[in-house]
Amino acid sequence: MTGVEIIAAAFARSDKRAALMPYLMGGFPDIEKSLAIGHAYADGGADLIELGIPYSDPLADGPVIQAAGAQALRAGSTVASVLEVAQELAGRLPVVVMCYANLVLSRGQDQFASALAQAGVSGLIVPDLPIEEAPTLLAACDDRGVALVPLVAPTTPDQRMAKIGSRARGFLYTVAVTGTTGERSQQPTDLAAVVKRARRYTDVPVAVGFGISTPQDADGAAQAGAQGVIVGTRLVRAAAESKDPAEAVRALVSDFAGALR
Amino acid sequence: MKAQAGLQHRFGPYGGQYVPETLMPALGELEAAWLEARDDPAFVDRLSVLLRDFAGRPTPLYLAERFSEKVGGTVYFKREDLLHTGAHKINNALGQALLAQRMGKSRIIAETGAGQHGVATATACALLGLECIVYMGAEDIRRQMPNVERMQLLGAAISPVEAGSGTLKDAVSEAIRDWVTNVATTHYIIGSAVGPAPYPVLVRDLQRVIGDEARSQMLQRTGRLPDRVIACVGGGSNAIGAFIPFADDKEVELIGVEAAGEGIASGRHGAPLTAGGKPGVLHGSLSAVLQDDEGQIAEAHSVSAGLDYPGSGPEHAWLRESGRARYVAVTDDDALAAFTSIAGLEGIIAALESSHALAWVEANPGDGIDLICLSGRGDKDLAEVRQRLNPSTSGP
Ligand SMILES: Cc1ncc(COP(=O)(O)O)c(C=O)c1O
Numbered sequence: 001m002t003g004v005e006i007i008a009a010a011f012a013r014s015d016k017r018a019a020l021m022p023y024l025m026g027g028f029p030d031i032e033k034s035l036a037i038g039h040a041y042a043d044g045g046a047d048l049i050e051l052g053i054p055y056s057d058p059l060a061d062g063p064v065i066q067a068a069g070a071q072a073l074r075a076g077s078t079v080a081s082v083l084e085v086a087q088e089l090a091g092r093l094p095v096v097v098m099c100y101a102n103l104v105l106s107r108g109q110d111q112f113a114s115a116l117a118q119a120g121v122s123g124l125i126v127p128d129l130p131i132e133e134a135p136t137l138l139a140a141c142d143d144r145g146v147a148l149v150p151l152v153a154p155t156t157p158d159q160r161m162a163k164i165g166s167r168a169r170g171f172l173y174t175v176a177v178t179g180t181t182g183e184r185s186q187q188p189t190d191l192a193a194v195v196k197r198a199r200r201y202t203d204v205p206v207a208v209g210f211g212i213s214t215p216q217d218a219d220g221a222a223q224a225g226a227q228g229v230i231v232g233t234r235l236v237r238a239a240a241e242s243k244d245p246a247e248a249v250r251a252l253v254s255d256f257a258g259a260l261r
Numbered sequence: 262m263k264a265q266a267g268l269q270h271r272f273g274p275y276g277g278q279y280v281p282e283t284l285m286p287a288l289g290e291l292e293a294a295w296l297e298a299r300d301d302p303a304f305v306d307r308l309s310v311l312l313r314d315f316a317g318r319p320t321p322l323y324l325a326e327r328f329s330e331k332v333g334g335t336v337y338f339k340r341e342d343l344l345h346t347g348a349h350k351i352n353n354a355l356g357q358a359l360l361a362q363r364m365g366k367s368r369i370i371a372e373t374g375a376g377q378h379g380v381a382t383a384t385a386c387a388l389l390g391l392e393c394i395v396y397m398g399a400e401d402i403r404r405q406m407p408n409v410e411r412m413q414l415l416g417a418a419i420s421p422v423e424a425g426s427g428t429l430k431d432a433v434s435e436a437i438r439d440w441v442t443n444v445a446t447t448h449y450i451i452g453s454a455v456g457p458a459p460y461p462v463l464v465r466d467l468q469r470v471i472g473d474e475a476r477s478q479m480l481q482r483t484g485r486l487p488d489r490v491i492a493c494v495g496g497g498s499n500a501i502g503a504f505i506p507f508a509d510d511k512e513v514e515l516i517g518v519e520a521a522g523e524g525i526a527s528g529r530h531g532a533p534l535t536a537g538g539k540p541g542v543l544h545g546s547l548s549a550v551l552q553d554d555e556g557q558i559a560e561a562h563s564v565s566a567g568l569d570y571p572g573s574g575p576e577h578a579w580l581r582e583s584g585r586a587r588y589v590a591v592t593d594d595d596a597l598a599a600f601t602s603i604a605g606l607e608g609i610i611a612a613l614e615s616s617h618a619l620a621w622v623e624a625n626p627g628d629g630i631d632l633i634c635l636s637g638r639g640d641k642d643l644a645e646v647r648q649r650l651n652p653s654t655s656g657p
Contacts, residue, residue: 055557056425056557056558057425057430057434057543057544057558059280059281059434059437059438059441059544059545060281060441061438062438066424070424070425073557078555079555100542101279101542102279102541102542102543102550102552102556102558103555103556103557104556105541105542105547105556106539106541106552106554106555106556107555107556127281127282128279128280128281128542128545129279130278130279130280130282130285132277132278132285133277133278133279150282151281151282152282153281153282153283154283155282155283155284155285155286155287155444155445156282156283156285156286157286160285160286164282175281175282175283178283178441178442178443178444178445179283179441179442180438180441180442
């Protein structure tokens with residue numbers, strides 16, 4: 001099966017109202033523990049895993065994920081070592097890599113897509129690569145069956161959303177809030193409107209991320225029409241705060257999964 | 262590459278818009294607003310009146326006789342150091358603040374390294390009654406304290422950035438994150454010819470007044486063009502402003518001077534254009550950038566906060582690659598020496614940034630006419646220089 005097909009099957013197979021996709025910072029707090037956290041996500045009931053490759057200048061991330069990425073880099077994590085984590089986890093769940101543009105360009109777009117395919121990675125999200133800059137990478141990913149997942153935001157106008165939606169592979173990453181990643185005490189009031197617009201303009205599932213902090217938020221996103229829910233900062237913070245990160249995130253992920261069943 | 266009816270997005274392969282999707286509509290809006298404003302006589306007139314009466318344009322073209330004698334050529338300084346707030350940064354800040362007002366954005370954010378762009382932006386915001394938040398690295402706050410106090414006096418809120426090395430790169434990243442969050446109400450006044458399109462063109466358009474004035478002053482004064490135009494390059498805004506009006510004058514050599522820090526070979530420098538290496542994406546555009554083998558952005562090092570940046574404007578990367586300009590670098594020590602010597606020689610305390618350009622000319626004299634962009638004045642640098650030259654004395 002290609003990555004695109006694996007992702008489609010994961011959404012179809014999910015026993016929840018929306019597929020649950022926890023975010024894992026690769027190499028945080030170190031490579032070994034991040035692998036354990038990934039397994040705990042699977043144990044807790046995740047349907048897919050979004051695996052972040054740490055980057056020096058993550059423009060789309062708030063303080064918690066920034067700090068985790070910086071720690072992962074200090075601990076010596078590299079693109080190659082995170083792809084090894086990906087390969088291990090891909091045996092259990094579909095893995096979608098989240099990676100900033102410069103890491104992709106530095107290796108070369110074809111080479112990067114090949115490395116993903118070789119590691120069994122199903123999809124790729126590049127948060128600082130809008131569709132205007134993406135044609136080469138899209139072709140490279142298409143050639144290898146890796147889904148290049150684009151993002152839309154509340155600020156994205158309809159016409160642009162249609163363009164992005166038509167080029168989406170795997171799923172359409174719908175940013176719930178105007179802002180960077182991070183927990184928020186209040187969910188955006190217009191979430192349903194954004195999700196509705198996103199669904200109108202694409203054939204692939206719409207997954208909502210950024211700011212989903214509690215199981216209630218996840219439930220709210222599903223009620224707003226999301227077909228997938230991405231939980232990031234809440235889990236990274238739990239991993240950072242706990243002596244036993246794997247156990248802490250397993251419990252949390254199963255709470256999120258419960259809220260979506 | 263896409264066919265763009267609007268402003269230039271790419272310079273050869275460099276430039277582009279590598280930003281989160283949330284910002285894409287705002288970049289489009291900014292581009293449309295600038296295309297409209299720069300063709301609107303009322304806007305152009307308002308800006309030029311402010312540049313004249315508030316900022317002090319045109320700045321003089323000064324024949325530096327004693328410096329010329331010392332280096333054995335003919336050297337003119339374009340005196341951007343005489344501008345209100347003390348550097349060329351005010352040209353850009355006034356233009357963008359006016360544009361923000363025209364766009365109905367009442368909240369302004371900016372990043373600053375040396376503090377000159379922060380002061381210029383705080384000044385423009387005070388003048389126009391706009392809210393102003395300045396992101397500044399913790400390390401730069403320490404070494405540019407006088408400018409921090411000026412910004413506060415002007416009513417700006419300073420937001421310290423602890424991430425990374427606590428310098429300009431981190432301040433730009435944090436400003437972009439603020440913009441992603443508050444894009445509906447906020448305009449980001451970027452301080453150099455960097456960032457995603459349309460910023461490199463917008464900043465170039467606003468800074469080319471340096472070269473436009475200097476070119477006609479030079480023609481009027483000497484009846485000819487200079488042989489070389491020399492400017493320091495941090496992100497590259499004073500340099501692009503000085504260079505562009507001479508770009509079609511093929512006989513004029515264009516030389517950008519970067520920060521060699523502790524020496525290019527040491528790896529501790531701020532000279533991506535000089536050092537070469539593969540291009541990379543930083544702060545929204547593809548250009549020359551300091552990075553490791555995997556593409557992690559490296560930290561820059563320079564005694565001068567304004568040149569302490571691992572990236573460079575995309576148009577400079579193209580001017581280098583096309584051979585139209587060349588880029589060289591000057592060490593901390595040589596810049597400090599020039600800072601001191603030019604004060605005694607010409608009675609001008611030049612910014613440490615500009616001192617890099619002076620030092621390069623001192624070491625590489627021409628036999629014709631040189632035009633150096635003296636991008637700013639060095640009052641802000643006194644404490645840092647004193648400490649560097651005599652480490653036993655404590656700071657202010
Ligand atoms: C006086 C002065 N010159 C030069 C620079 C470098 O910026 P740029 O390369 O954009 O001109 C700065 C930046 O702070 C500055 O203050």
